[in-house]
Amino acid sequence: MLHQTPPKRLVIFIAALFALIGQSHANADSGKYQKVLQSVAWVITSNAENETSTGTGVLVDAEKKLLLTNSHVVGDSRKAVVFFPDSPGGKLAVRRKHYLKNILKLGIQGTVIAVDRRRDLALIELPKVPESVTAIKLAAESTTPGTKVDLVGNPGDSDILWVYTSGTVRSVYQKKFKSTHGEHDFMAVETQSPIKPGDSGGPIVDENGELVALAQSFSPQSTLVSFCVDVTEIRQMLESPWKSAPLPTRVLLDEAGIEYTRHESGHYQIDQAIGNDVRQAVFVAKHTEYHGRADVRRIWSTVQSSETAPEETLLMRLMRQNSATKIGSWAVEKNSDGYIVFFVAKLDATASDDALESTIDYVARLAGAMQKDLKPETSEASAEATLAAWLEMK
The missing domain is CATH 2.40.10.120 (Thrombin, subunit H)
Known part of the structure; x- marks a missing residue:
């Protein structure tokens, strides 16, 4: 097929037409912006x-x-x-x-x-x-x-x-x-x-x-x-009904007037009073946990750490207590240092200051009671044996 070069005027017209279209699109985009x-x-x-x-x-x-x-x-x-x-x-x-x-x-x-x-x-x-x-x-x-x-x-x-x-x-x-x-x-x-x-x-x-x-x-x-x-x-x-946004842990603790220290892990530690001169360390997670529309704040206290796994009698006891607790449950976790027994509660992250304070107190009292129960009492005989053993050490 013989190729014919289009007239110069037609080329100029087509180029101008495309330029005009491009400019039109540019103006439209600019106006939309x-x-x-x-x-x-x-x-x-x-x-x-x-x-x-x-x-x-x-x-x-x-x-x-x-x-x-x-x-x-x-x-x-x-x-x-x-x-x-x-x-x-x-x-x-x-x-x-x-x-x-x-x-x-x-x-x-x-x-x-x-x-x-x-x-x-x-x-x-x-x-x-x-x-x-x-x-x-x-x-x-x-x-x-x-x-x-x-x-x-x-x-x-x-x-x-x-x-x-x-x-x-x-x-x-x-x-x-x-x-x-x-x-x-x-x-x-x-x-x-x-x-x-x-x-x-x-x-x-x-x-x-x-x-x-x-x-x-x-x-x-x-x-x-x-x-x-x-x-x-x-x-x-x-x-739809909006879901309230939970406050950050630090802000919530400050607004509730709860004294705390920042643990090296980044979580917040509260030394909660549970009796005369008795305090129990309770931790509030630094981050809120989410699942769907559920926002929860984790609060826990450790009662025992050991290199070996808890005995079966203790595990059965914790399971029985779980069925009777009002808030939270007992849990056992294994880490690089051994096993940790702790009580943990998960509170609605949008709950009131009073609810947070009550949960911290509940966790502290329950963990404190268990910790005292698990700690073996020292008899005079065992104290004397320990003293003697120390004196024999070189």
């Missing part, structure tokens, strides 16, 4: 160890002043500092130092009022919302593979905020997995787009700028594969 940006926030939290972490959030309810983010972004924090985009002189400020320098003017102190670790979602209630900020519109239904999506986030490896990232939906499916933040099970939107630490909690929007998912994590095998929480999960959380 500006629209979504009005709902996005930079979130800073601090845990009980005063370790600071940052992430992203999106305003989902302007009337109730609710900001949505991931539960792993807030962690055990119950307070958060939130920044919305600032445009001094009509130009968007993108550097972090601008917001930190003007924290008194731009920073908003929010309160974490709800967490859903199964879905990895959390809600932050704000005392106010700037006039320039608007709540994002939630999509009516899940997105589909092949859909073009965009993210506005705050990647932690950059000094720049409000970063725009585009991608494509790979799949939508139920995802169940474990992480250091608990067990997760939610409808996931898998995208082909890079999500970095700090982007977590950022809005994933469709071509209409509507929220179709929330950025959650990225694949350890491929940085271009990311996982997001589907909008149906977000709607269900917003429409």
